[in-house]
Amino acid sequence: MMTDGEKKFLLKICRMYYFDELTQAEIAKKVGVSRPIISKGLQRARSEGLVEIIIHDDAFHTIDLEQQIENAFSVEDVIVVPTAELPPEIAKNALAKEAASYVVKQLKDVAKVGVSWGTSLHSLVKEFPGEHHEHLKVIPLVGGMGSNRIELHSNQIAYELSKKLNCSCESLYAPAIVESEKFRExxxxxxxxxxxxxxxxxxxxxxxxxxxxxxxSTMEEIGYIGKEELKNMEQARVVGDINSCFVLADGSIAKNTINERVIGINVEELRNVKKVVAVTEGIHKVDSILATLRGGYINTLITDERTASELVKKLNDAK
Structure with a gap:
């Protein structure tokens, strides 16, 4: 039990340290004790609740979200972009800029970059700075042919990214999803x-x-999947897709779905890639993101604040 005298002493040295901004050595000299006593006193003041440190920073909340997601799953990096007060379109652009900046920093020892498709990657490429990486090659990870929303297809994204990087690229001359397993083979x-x-x-x-x-669903919008496929996926308990590979809530690959008709790299093959960065946003994708994390298919998650908050809430509710 702390005596009144001890409490008064702790409050006195705390005021000198936090308000007067004196060093621990200066405080020790003023009150006539050794510096270690001051250090231990400041620590005790915090543990006893006499001092509470609050960081008033808009980014602190996102850092906390990042740490909670990192601690829950085996991922190297989680980047949560502060977007809580931003309109949806501006928030999407902020996410794309942050993702582009992150990717640029990963290119040092990279020879081949693979890209999937979709609105998030399309936005990322638009925000990508002009760089000179002539040694690089960009490769589409899934088929992408057709006349509808071609800017979202993997081939087009690979081509546009290669222009930003001033490097070469490949094209995968096949649809993402074909009519039958036999045609796929x-x-x-x-x-x-x-x-x-x-x-x-x-x-x-x-x-x-x-x-x-x-x-x-962008896949439904551009005509890759129809009502019958959606019904089959619902019955199979699909919750999301990564690179057009559909997964269940536990992260396992869904069976007896259109997965058997997809031309591309599946999530099991993604596990062999040194660095897999997922860029995504939207609270309607929370279950899809959780499945991806549970499957261990990605090393880095880049998302917006609203989505991350909902993801962490779902994690905490499940405890």
Missing amino acids: LLLQTPAVSDVLEEARKIDLAIVGIGNPFIR
Whole structure:
């Protein structure tokens, strides 16, 4: 139990340290004790609740979210972009800029970069600065052909990113999803497809999106999936997709779905990539993101503040 005298002493040295901004040595000299006594006194004041340190910083909340997600899953980096007060479109641009800045820093020892497709990656490439990385090659990780929203397809994203990096790129001349498993097998035997997919398996860095096939689905919007496919995925308990590979809530790959008709690198193959960066936003994707994290398919998650807050809330509710 702390005596009144001890409490008064602790409050006195705390005022001198935090308000007068004296060093511990200066305080020790003033009150006539050794510096270690001052150090231990300041620590005790905090542990006893006499001193409470509050950081008034808008970024502190996002740092806390990052740490909670990192602690819950085996990921190297979580980047939460402060967007709580921003309109949706500006928030999306802020996310893209942060993601582009992060990717630039990862290119030092990279020879091959793989990209998937979607609105988040399209925004990232738009915000990407002009760089000179002639040694690099950009490779699409999933098929992407058609006339609808071609700017979102992996081939176009690979091409646009290669222009920003001043490097070469490959094209995967196949749709993301084909009509049958048999046709898929035939395409996989053609050199134009098999050679690119083989290169995709040897990339050093992958940049992927995460999707929810049931809510605001880009795949449905551009005609890759229809009502029958959605019904089958719902019955199979699909919660999301990474690089057009559909997964369940525990992160495992869904069976008996359109996964058997996708031309691209699946999430099991992504695990072999040294660095996999997922860029995604939207609270409707929280279950999809959680499945991706549980599956251990990514090393880095870059998302917005609203999405991260909802993700952490769901994690805490499950405890």
